[in-house]
Amino acid sequence: MIQFILNNKTIKTSEKTGVTLLDxxxxxxxxxxxxxxxxxxxxxxxxxxxxxxxxxxINYQSITSCISPLGNAHGKHIVTIEGINLPKKLNSAQEAMSNNYATQCGFCTPGFVVSMTGFALENDKNKTCNNAVSGNICRCTGYKSIEKAGFEIEEKLLQKDENNKIAWLIQEGFIPNYFEEIPSKLQMFLDVTSSAVEKSLKGTKVANGTDLYVRYADDLSEENVQLISAQKDLKNIIFSNGICSIGANATVTNMDESLQLKTLFPKLKQFLKLVSSEQIRNMGTLGGNFVNASPIGDMSIFFLALNSILTIQDKNGLERTIPFQEFHQNYKKYDLQEDEILTSISFPVPTKNTFFNFEKVSKRTHLDIASVNSAGSITIEKNTVTDAHFSVGGVAAIPKYLYKTGAFLVGKEINNKTIKEAEAILQSEIAPISDVRGTSAYKRLLAKQLFFAHFIELFPTKVELQKLIA
Incomplete structure (x- = not known):
């Protein structure tokens, strides 16, 4: 039995867990x-x-319900556009859209309004309303008017009382009155709700569905899928004895919200903004990205360059570990048995002498699949490279870890000559094919430019830019 609160209504249903939330x-x-x-x-x-x-x-996040399994709603509060309508007037997000003429046919408008309301409910002061609607597409209005509506909402939220957030949002017309009662209702609800959904061990393994439901939604809708995202212990981000361990169910948003990770990687927010959209970053898990086994998986490329280790657990709880570089074996093939799941990925915490960078080229800057992406991690002691790890996507059948390129750099100083010699080795390690994202020659050029970009970004005083790119 799946049980949750939909808007202001308690839902109890015996529908299959694999049905999409949208349907x-x-x-x-x-x-x-x-x-x-x-x-x-x-x-x-x-x-x-x-x-x-x-x-x-209650922490609220926006998601796309078309690729989310119904079972993942268990024990939560789901809010649709109907759930944020006010009885006799427009809510604040709807009013901002109306004031700025930000809708024409209106088909996309409910999604925008829900995302904007989610922004109002969040606590992230570093995010803008335009960030919140990054996964919402409008085909007829033009984004400038929607952007202006976002500015109007942001201006109104400057006065938000963070200590009494829900009461303030109700008072200012962002959400209906019933939101104030949801925490106590949900707590009582959870106290008596069966955890049978969480304990299901049968069916296709699904985390949050951002890959599987794109391809197999019709088939999965006929199943009681195994919902591994319910395993809360697989979402932790833990630092211990110089090692960072991240649960396989952690999302890109979880990474973005980690203060410790942002301290280690000062440009983390900039890197992660290149990954999909707001809604998908809220849903997509690291484990799902790795098992998707895409040759251009952004997070696979990110973590390969950190010399990471995967922990894998079988149905009996027995664990094994493997270097992430050995996980992907061939196109869409990887070292994971049918009765196993990924539980975590871990990597050595970078020292003050370790420098990391992530680059991505796609047809659109944001909300797009990479043509080629790359990451690099370099440790330097006394002007000499003591450790180096590089990865590149879109140039092989798997996310490519560059064994020879990194090994070549160890023991050398960073200069134009060394970088060019390393890049020649990189070219010998990759084998791109021509496809819709570019020709083989184009991808080789991108791999070269992104490799150079790591050094230009990380060591600008050691690189003679004009000579390097000449």
Missing amino acids: FIRENQQLKGTKIGCREGDCGACTVLVGELNNDK
């Missing part, structure tokens, strides 16, 4: 404001908010 909302509950668009998580027309109780408060 349940629209067909079972007849809430048609959540639209069907791409069914791939790209357009944002199906955006809803998911609220999860944490220390007597």
Whole structure:
């Protein structure tokens, strides 16, 4: 039995856990404001908010319901556009869209309004309203008017009382009154709710579905899928004895919210903004990205360059570890048995002498799959490289770890001659093919330029830029 709160209504259903949340909302509950668009998580027309109780408060995030399994709603508060409508007037996000003429056909508008309301419910002062709608596409209005609506919302939120956030948002017309009662309702609800969904050990393993549901939504909708995202212990980010260990169920957003990770990687937010959209970053797990085994998986490339170790657990709880470089074996093939799951990825905490960079080239700067992406980690002692790890995606059948390139740099100084010699070795390690994302020659050129970009970014005083790119 799946049980959750949908807007202000308690839901108890025996629907299969693999049914998409979107289809349940629209067909079972007849809430048609959540639209069907791409069914791939790209357009944002199906955006809803998911609220999860944490220390007597609910944290809300936006997700795309078209690729989210219904079972993952268990024990949570799901909010659709109908759930943020006010009885007799527009809510603040709707009013901002109206004031700035930010809608025409209106098909995408509910998704934008839900994302903007999610922004109002968040605590991240470093995020803008435009960040929040990064996964929402409008095909007819033009984004300038939507951007202006976002500015109006941001200006209003400057006065938000963070100590009494929900009460303030209700008072200012962002959300209905019932939101104030949801934490206590959800707590009582969780106290008596069965955990049978979490304990399911049968069916296809699904975390948050951002890859599987793009390809197999129809098939999965017929299953009671095994929902491994319910395993909360697999979301932890732990630092111990010089090692950082991140649970395989951690999302890109979890990484972005980690103060310790942002201290280690000062440009982490900039790197992660290149990964998909707001909604997908809230959903996509590291383990899912690795097992997807895409040759251009952003997080695979990121963690390969950190010389990471994977921990894998079988159904009996027995664990084994392997270097991440050995996990991907061939196109879409990897070292994971049917009864095993990834539990964590760990890497040595970078020292003050270790420098890391991530680069990505795609047809669009954001919200796009890479043509080629690359990461590099270099440790220097007394002007000499003591450790080096590089990865590059889009140039082989797997996310490519560059064994020879990194080994060549150890023991050498960083200068133009060394960098060019290392790049020649890089070219011998890759074998790109021509496809829709570019020709083989183009990808070789991108791999070269991104490799140079690591050094230009990390060691600007050691690189003669004009001579390097000449």
